[in-house]
Amino acid sequence: MSTATAHDIPFFPPDLFDADLDTLLEVVHATGTGAAQKFILGEHTARLERVLRDRLDAADVVACSSGTSALTLVLAAMDVGPGDEVVVPAFGCAPLAATVIARGATPVFADVDPVTMTMDPDAAEKAVTGRTRALMPAHVFSVMADMPRFGELASLYGLRLVEDSALAQGGTLAGRPAGMWGDAGVYSFVQVKTFGMPGEGGVVVTGDAELAVRARMLRNHGQDGQHRFLHHQVGYNSRFDEVMAAFQLHRWEGFEARLARRAEISAYYSRRFAPLVENGITAPPVGGDGRCHYVYTLLTERREELRSYLAARGVATHVYYPRTLPAQPGFAAHAPAHGRWPGAESAARRNVSLPLYPHLSDAQVEHVADTVCAFAEESAR
Structure with a gap:
């Protein structure tokens, strides 16, 4: 790229x-x-x-x-x-x-x-x-x-x-x-x-x-x-x-091409981010069966720091579902009062999504990846 x-x-x-x-x-x-x-x-x-x-x-x-x-x-x-x-x-x-x-x-x-x-x-x-x-x-x-x-x-x-x-x-x-x-x-x-x-x-x-x-x-x-x-x-x-x-x-008519572009961007992100697991950032795997390239999401305990770092360099991010469903006021009455869902709680606390849409340019995709990697490198010092 x-x-x-x-x-x-x-x-x-x-x-x-x-x-x-x-x-x-x-x-x-x-x-x-x-x-x-x-x-x-x-x-x-x-x-x-x-x-x-x-x-x-x-x-x-x-x-x-x-x-x-x-x-x-x-x-x-x-x-x-x-x-x-x-x-x-x-x-x-x-x-x-x-x-x-x-x-x-x-x-x-x-x-x-x-x-x-x-x-x-x-x-x-x-x-x-x-x-x-x-x-x-x-x-x-x-x-x-x-x-x-x-x-x-x-x-x-x-x-x-x-x-x-x-x-x-x-x-x-x-x-x-x-x-x-x-x-x-x-x-x-x-x-x-x-x-x-x-x-x-x-x-x-x-x-x-x-x-x-x-x-x-x-x-x-x-x-x-x-x-x-x-x-x-x-x-x-x-x-x-x-x-x-x-x-x-x-x-x-253009659906397959848009899917292919999404998959290409996802694969590039994942190749760049695979080594970052040592820095506390977990990325989806490269390709593989059962993938659907809708949103590209990382997991990190330093979510807000990463988001701020990216925003300062022009990259917007998004957090989906910052609460588990049982913790939502509208659904809490349907959940056990003292129930725990540690996997869900971890996902809600750690997920952060990066831009992923078909008309991102190669330069934009590389800038996103470079910025995430730079954050990881600086955080490791």
Whole structure:
């Protein structure tokens, strides 16, 4: 990679869609002036679902209003509700707990591996009780959860397996795409995700055609799509926007190239950072199976010092999930009063993420890596 000078490198880039703005305006105009006047769940949405279904070799893909909504639709399609328990990671995004609680069920928090930050299968197994209905592991940052092991646990205990793959679109493990390991998975299209867009949206992906039928009905107030105002059950307003569907179809052609660039940047970071473990900075491994290059995250006890050092040199960083889920005020009532989740607590205390997006230049990437390495060297003196 080329020699870098100092840069101002944002963590959340403001220009993610600059190259596609003309197309976005054209799509808005075409949808708004089209004879069909179809703004939700039209042919663009159906085509996007088909494109993703064929890519995944899934039974079906159901587009909906967000990744969070996709998890809710999956749980609802499985009839998870009051009296049920769902085992979820103690570290991760709020929807892991919130969607379970919204269904009237109880999230049971299992600890995570302190390095991968994904749910520990052994801890998850210990959390299973006679009330457990499902396991809900989540892929985190750039590493997929141990889905083969969770599949074994689900079979052993007769549980449903919900794969929170919201951030892992494009990742594979043992040749199987993220999202296709459980009864159902989800993707999020929020702008910074690997297939992000300038709006909210997501999909349910599944190999279970019957579950997909139920999710499709639930996303539109319990209607079946054939008979308007015939509500087979209580559903949700979780419909997909036609403008965004058309825009995503436009961007689909470049998806593989953007994934490849993310992987290239991640691999460069990891090669540069591998020796820093001796200085108390742990980086993800170079390449390997089960990687999904959404966010590049380091672990260090000197997080705030590293962030300040990087910021002074023009590199913005971000801390995801600085609290464990059981420690969140909204979820604390659903956790044991004196429970401990040491892996999750370590992850919440130590994680810090670096800029990772496809249009980072080689010079910018090298500047980020140089700055992290310089911090480690100075700290070791």
